[in-house]
Amino acid sequence: MPTVILDEKSCAAEVGETILDVARRNGVWIPTLCYHPALEAYASCRLCMVEIDRGGWWQMVTACNYPVRRDLAVRVESERAVRARQGVMRLLLARAPESPELQRLAARLGIQSPGLPTVTVAERNCILCGLCVRACEERIGTAAISLAGRGVERKVSTPFDEPSADCILCGACAAVCPVGTIQWEVHGDEVELVPFGTRGPVRRCAACGAVLAAELAALAVAGRGAAAVQGLMDGEGFCWRCKRKKLARELSAGLPGGGPPSPRERPP
Amino acid sequence: MGPSEVHEQCSRRPQQACGANPVRRIIDRYGGEPEMLIPMMQDIQAAEGYLPREHLRTLGQELHVPLSRIYGVATFYASFRLQPKGEHTITLCLGTVCYLKGADRIRDAIRDEFQVPPGGTSPDGKFTFAPVNCLGACALAPVMVVDGEYFGGVSPASVVDILRKVAAGRQPAECAADAGNRQEEGREARET
């Protein structure tokens, strides 16, 4: 079992885990943007830079994907590593200076303003971290979106920039987006994934009208054998609150006083 | 089917746009291997002049590759076109040596004269303009290629002249023959 030393702190580690895994487990904070524990490391944002001892020289590496294979000495708060992380943060903030999430992260790194002009175009503050694409491909298995184009022209896109025929509107992309570029927006009986333009019907709670899920997503998940969504599919969909009230009413049917009120139909 | 057999059947330059199931034929040429996606796309483009959407959808379905990945590949590599190309293709070298000899101004001259943006097609459909970062013919800088025909030692004025002739219907090969004779003189004149 190798030992990883993070600045002064000595930590036990498993072969094959990353420096970031060790740091998180030991309460050492390293900033990240494109990292997500449920997804393969992509190491594109370059925020999690740290220095490692190569015996004679120190190498700058990304903590999120550097594999621990033997004892390792890591400098997290060295001047060089801090300067590198701040430099990367400035570049990101220069790209999307209006983003509140980036501003908060930058402040945490000691940066109030980018110090650089905006020279690239970020559609809705997208920083090309790739989390949405990876979530859709690796976890959902649909791969409805991808990174299209190259260099500064790169953007997350559906094929041909048209509403996707493969998208199940599950909203995983919106859930993982760190800067709010992607939004899962409900209008009446439809949900739209902004900015992709893909739309589809939503299922609402039969009792209170709360949004349950996109039809397509529910179908897709049911199709993968998830018993939990059967209720959604057979027309008797209730949100969890209404389901609980219904259950409580059924359980207390025999009690004096009649139990809680029945769930009411609410107009959509 | 191993690589050897596939190569025996492989024809690098398909002659014309194919009929019934052109994409299937191209896929079979490479043994249906998803790793050969890029050569398959290159063959489709060679046959059709660009990458038609329907062909890309078929490719994805047949190879069990998500359309989003195919779209990503089609938009990443400079040689792929998603729009039909013009009657003639202009390739202009923007490599270091050509740049030092004024390729920038040649690019601007082509763009201004024929209203064709770099990477795009002119409004009248005559020219598709594809600047490239080095053709490997540095001794002849600046270099322009029209429909496969090389023109070395060009200038903003000479490219406009050549392209006007091509637009009017002359074969690039004929223009190359004329240009060759004047190249030597032109170069000497420019160097004084």
Place this chain on the structure above:
Amino acid sequence: MSTVVSKLESSRDLEEYRSEVCGRAARVDCTVRVCCGPGCLPKGAAKVYDGFVAAAGGPGEKSVAVSSKLTGCQGLCECGPIVTVSRLWEERGDSPHLPERPATNLGSVPGCAQMGTGYPLGAFFPGGIFYQRVRPEDVAEIWRESVEGGRVVERLLYHDDKTGTAARTAAEIPFYRGHCRVALALCGVADARSIDDYIAARGYAALAKVLASMTPEDVMAEVTRSGLRGRGGGGFPTGKKWRSARDAHGEPKYLIANGDEGDPGAFMDRALMEGVPHAVIEGMIIGGYAIGSSRGYIYVRNEYPIAVDRLHDAVLQARRMGFLGENILGSGFSFDIRINRGGGAFVCGESTALMASLEGRVGEPRAKYIHTVEAGFHGKPSLLNNVETWANVPPIILHGADWFAALGTPKSKGTKVFSLVGRVKNTGLVEVPMGMTLRQIIFDIGGGIRDEKSFKAVQTGGPSGGCIPAACLDEPVDFDRLSELGSMMGSGGMIVMDEDTCMVNLARYFLRFLKEESCGKCTPCREGIAQMLHLLEEITAGRGRPGDLERLEQLAALLEDTALCALGKTAANPVLSTLRYFRGEYEAHIAQRHCPAKECRGLFRYRIDAEACTGCGVCRKKCPVDAIAGQRKEPHVIDDEKCTFCGTCRDVCRFAAVTRV
């Protein structure tokens, strides 16, 4: 073009076949070699070749048995199309029946030795009349005078521009002094499409030797001892890389040849793949044997269709003759090669991006914390080397590690192919031993700067490299020295610049190139290059501010520390090296809004020289903003206030009266 063939099943079969081919070659009286390399082809060389073929095939009894060869690059691209005409007795070592001839005119380069039989190294060509700037119309005269008559056509010979002396053979031309062709030994000599020519010159004899008498360990030891380092730019010790590939766990192992030469100004790999594709193939088969791989890929840049065709045909020929496929030459070892084309992305020259592209994905690099020799293509052990590195392997095997290690410098063994382009007189392709100085390459071989201008800098290593100024001309060219000078060897492009080149504008050019070619995955490369380019655009437009140079240097350091791949990490090199040697130019742009080289539009003025001006009025008419005034036959004057610095007046003046100040 091979004659029919049944597969060769042993080394002996190969030797017998070789004797047959050499025997046929010995019955040829005269060989005409038409260069159709990257420099000559665009100048119409194909028609010249067709002319010779037609003349040989024409009606009537021929007095002379002629072989016309379409060859790869013969080197002196400036003087193309090149045609060499040699009589049988001038061919050196072409056949075992001919006497050995000593190599001539080696200049002062130590270590270039003669091969046993086979083409000698050090001397460039078989002797033979060297004709330059040949046009299709000249073919008839060459045929009559030289091929049939054994005479020389004086006007088509190379003439020294100072002394006027005519050179009869390549060996007499200053450009060729000091050349030492190892990777390019048969380029320009063999017909580029012929496996027979390759075999005649002991092609595939190295492979036969390996399969018959060497173990994989023997091969690796030889390559390691030779000191060969990667020729693609990294300069990593080749033997060490092979060792790691051999030791890696995982099957199958893959072998890859990187033919994605993307550096602008470089065409060495193009010439090699077009001119002598079998050298790459033979090297790869030997490498496969050494590391235990039976699957090879050659990844060729999309912009090189001729190279793709030649390699493809060569693979088919090699397969038919039994050098590729199962049980090669009866050894039990099997190997085959697939050729893939790139899609048009400079970043695919980077090994992990190349492998992604080979997998049918976008060319996005990935971290190399786990090396590609351990997990590369499809996650399996993969050995990737540049095509020039592969082409060096057969000569090392055939002549031994000691022979190779005797060439070059202590840490950079062997030779290197360079494309010498830009403002030199003799542009072309050169292969010289490592350790030759920049001065020797640029001035002795290159002939110095054209048009009486002065040397300013030479750019090496492409967009990852840097500029080296006049003060360093006597430095030897090798991997480590060039890095110490702030540049790098890179793939071998050498772009020579004169006093009229603005170094700030040059840095801007490279950043613009890199911005377009960046894959866009990582923040520092995608955003940082755009920031540096923005700064340089402001500086070259006269809007530079104090502190800009420090900002550039900070961004450069950031990229080096944080970018994901070599493209991003080295993106700042062109800026850093020009700042190191030409900081004054940057300062003039910022502080005085002046471009000392007079290249950046708006940062210098146009002036009409009253002495030279004839008052013809052409500039006045052509000026788009009517900024020029003057009477007919009187010197004209430019109004600086109105002038938009378009440069039209200078372009149209026939009397060189418009100067830049």
